[in-house]
Amino acid sequence: RVSSVLNRDVKQFGKKHMFDTSEETCWNSDQGTCQWVTLDFPHTVKVSQLHIQFQGGFSSRLCILEGCRAGEELVKISDLYPQDINAMQISFAIFQVEETVLDKLKITFENSTDFFGRIVVYHLGVLGKK
Numbered sequence: 001r002v003s004s005v006l007n008r009d010v011k012q013f014g015k016k017h018m019f020d021t022s023e024e025t026c027w028n029s030d031q032g033t034c035q036w037v038t039l040d041f042p043h044t045v046k047v048s049q050l051h052i053q054f055q056g057g058f059s060s061r062l063c064i065l066e067g068c069r070a071g072e073e074l075v076k077i078s079d080l081y082p083q084d085i086n087a088m089q090i091s092f093a094i095f096q097v098e099e100t101v102l103d104k105l106k107i108t109f110e111n112s113t114d115f116f117g118r119i120v121v122y123h124l125g126v127l128g129k130k
Contacts, residue, residue, distance in 0.1 A: 001038045004030035006118070018124040026055065027124075029109075031116035035060075036108040039126065044069065044103050049127035050095045052107075054082060055120035060109035067102035074106055092123075099128070 002015045006028040015037070017025035029035040047067070054060070063080040077100050082093040105126065109119045 001040075002027060002029065003034070003036045004032065006030050018121050021123070023122065026120050026122040028058075029117075029119040031114075031118050033112070033117045034108055034110055035112070035117065035119045036106060037121070037124065038107075039105045041103055041105070043130060044101060045126075045128050045130060046099050046101050047097060047105060047126055047128040048099045050080070050097060050107075051092070051123065051125035051127070052082065052095075052121060053092045053123035055122065058112070058114045058118055058120035060119060061111040061113060062109075064108040064110060065097060066106040066108070067100055068104050069101070070103040074104070 005015070006013045007030065013026065013028035015027050018027045018037070050065070052063070059082050061081065063082060065077040065080060066074040067077050068074045078097055080095045112119055
């Protein structure tokens with residue numbers, strides 16, 4: 001699930017584009033503060049690394065990572081601080097996170113570098129073990 005999609009155009013800017021491995025497609029949020037992505041895994045996973053590829057100028061200065069097991073409340077795992085390289089380039093961030101066992105992961109994009117609060121993600125990868 002995602003907080004929003006630009007102009008509700010899921011065909012062009014929907015969440016599926018974060019995982020399609022195409023360099024030409026992306027998830028583009030609508031404007032507003034605190035955009036987020038929630039991932040529900042089909043089975044319990046142990047997350048150790050997070051990869052996020054933003055569009056420069058449309059990234060987040062602070063990402064709050066939360067997770068939980070099935071049926072539990074989300075708990076904060078860590079704060080992540082991506083670097084916005086350049087307004088015209090794509091910024092790729094790799095974050096090591098303390099290995100956490102969970103069924104659900106939420107990434108909240110606080111403090112967008114875009115004046116209107118939009119976030120653009122070309123790739124989102126979660127690495128770990130089953």
